[in-house]
Amino acid sequence: MTDHRHDAGRDISDVHALSGAYAVDALDDLERARFEAHLKACADCRDEVAELQETAALLGLDDQTPAPPSVRDAVLSGIDSVRPLPPRVPRHAGRAARSLVSRGLLIAASVAAVLMVAGALLLDPFGGDDGGRPSATERVLAADDATRVQSELPSGATATVVLSRSEGRAVILTDDMDPAPNGHVYELWLQTPGGDMVPAGLMPDRSDTVMLLDGDASQATAVGITVEPEGGSPQPTSDPIALFALDS
Amino acid sequence: MSGERPAADGERDTGSPSATPPDLVDLLKRSARGDRAAFAALYDATSPRMYGLVVRVVRDRAQADEVAQEVYLEVWRQAGRFDPTRGSALAWMMTIGHRKAVDRVRSAEASGRRDSSYLHRNQPVSHDETADTVLSKLDARRVRAALTQLTGVQREAIELAYFGGYTHTEVAALLDLPLGTAKTRIRDGLIRLRDTIGVGQ
Numbered sequence: 001m002t003d004h005r006h007d008a009g010r011d012i013s014d015v016h017a018l019s020g021a022y023a024v025d026a027l028d029d030l031e032r033a034r035f036e037a038h039l040k041a042c043a044d045c046r047d048e049v050a051e052l053q054e055t056a057a058l059l060g061l062d063d064q065t066p067a068p069p070s071v072r073d074a075v076l077s078g079i080d081s082v083r084p085l086p087p088r089v090p091r092h093a094g095r096a097a098r099s100l101v102s103r104g105l106l107i108a109a110s111v112a113a114v115l116m117v118a119g120a121l122l123l124d125p126f127g128g129d130d131g132g133r134p135s136a137t138e139r140v141l142a143a144d145d146a147t148r149v150q151s152e153l154p155s156g157a158t159a160t161v162v163l164s165r166s167e168g169r170a171v172i173l174t175d176d177m178d179p180a181p182n183g184h185v186y187e188l189w190l191q192t193p194g195g196d197m198v199p200a201g202l203m204p205d206r207s208d209t210v211m212l213l214d215g216d217a218s219q220a221t222a223v224g225i226t227v228e229p230e231g232g233s234p235q236p237t238s239d240p241i242a243l244f245a246l247d248s
Numbered sequence: 249m250s251g252e253r254p255a256a257d258g259e260r261d262t263g264s265p266s267a268t269p270p271d272l273v274d275l276l277k278r279s280a281r282g283d284r285a286a287f288a289a290l291y292d293a294t295s296p297r298m299y300g301l302v303v304r305v306v307r308d309r310a311q312a313d314e315v316a317q318e319v320y321l322e323v324w325r326q327a328g329r330f331d332p333t334r335g336s337a338l339a340w341m342m343t344i345g346h347r348k349a350v351d352r353v354r355s356a357e358a359s360g361r362r363d364s365s366y367l368h369r370n371q372p373v374s375h376d377e378t379a380d381t382v383l384s385k386l387d388a389r390r391v392r393a394a395l396t397q398l399t400g401v402q403r404e405a406i407e408l409a410y411f412g413g414y415t416h417t418e419v420a421a422l423l424d425l426p427l428g429t430a431k432t433r434i435r436d437g438l439i440r441l442r443d444t445i446g447v448g449q
Contacts, residue, residue: 020434021415026419055438060300060411063301067313067316071295071299079284084324085326085329087328
């Protein structure tokens, strides 16, 4: 826990202090979403959380209780219908190898990948050193009226939308999201009270992301994610793979 | 995290007379490949600890059974995502289990079913020694000794959070702490425990 330059003069400074409460699941849903957004950008906190979770796991040492045989039976028959997730593999490597043949294209792709990473760093909601003014993402996550909606993705991973009506914006957090199919992107949508889907941006090609949605979310009734052809679409061309209903 | 860990994945003698304890990392890896026998061995090696924790948090046995079942299905699903460089297999599993147990008591609370008498009850501590435990009595003693190094408030705050499933804000109210300070007590206490026990060193 050393690099706290981005703390200066902000409420965000408090966020590091949540590592212990996070490790023992003592955050409410919204705090958890906020802290997980912070974790994506703070390697120090990730390390600390890992150690504190390791420590917390020792707390129940005296509480050993044999589970009823019925639980064992249910577990061992239950796994038949659950597919183990694939291990995490480097994404760009896999995609480049699949989709690009010529060496020139590969080089172009790696340059693009570097630019994307650089862009991602610049857009990093907590890591940026912009003189201490909270970004729009931070303002949404820290807003008093922020609410949080989770939805499961087809892969079983969970994505979270945090909405602040007063800020009029929404932020999506993903963890472990599968890459979009080749030649496709994930596009975000804000649903209007009239039921129209308004484009809200293309998701970066990363499994873990914190992204501010484009557009005014103050009246939105839902956030959706669809799979669209590269470059995105003005209107959804398929059913959403995830839909987050927002309370009005 | 690297190096020696107290909750080492069975690299160490548990003190049980029977056999070498199973290597949980290996069992998890094989589970990720769909090896049901490995998963059954993983279940047998860890379920007394897991079920003990879930029962302590959830209390209601019928619900604890459901939660324990969900936890192991999740462990099976996620086995391939376990990263041994980030921590021990047991802690990874217990983290999944604790999260599910706490989520269950909170949703039960939301639907009005929660038993709120935690503070008025003396938690009976079960010293069940039957199962193939993956942790030695030595470890349990070290943890108990480390707990005595905490301040009373740190220990209470951690226990209310970890076993009671209360949020840090609720813990602050339960302990009459100024708003926003329970999270600091919890963190300070865990850091002291970590350093006393030597986690991650």
